[in-house]
Amino acid sequence: MEFTNRIGVFFLWIGALNLLLFFFSSIAETANMNLLIAGFLLIVFGAMLWLKNPTEKPKSNRFRLLRSKKSKDKNNSSPKPSNKDSAKPQSAQKK
Secondary structure, three states: HHHHHHHHHHHHHHHHHHHHHHHHHHHHOOOOHHHHHHHHHHHHHHHHHHHOOOOOOOOOOOOOHHHHHHHHHHHHHOOOOOOOHHOOOOOHHHO
């Protein structure tokens, strides 16, 4: 995780905390609009930083046995010769 991603997550948490404080102040009937505005701004800024450099998720090891069997089957399978390649008619081949 890069430094900008960590700062973005930090701003997301602080923004969420500001929104929570705004809701509590609204319930107490002393609504502080500065908390609402700051919360939304911090969430937007944090999301931009967090999503700027997304981290690659490691390849999952789930179903690894099935994947290895599939790749072995594909490598071992060879095209079977068909009867169309021979010049003799089918009745002559059966005799």
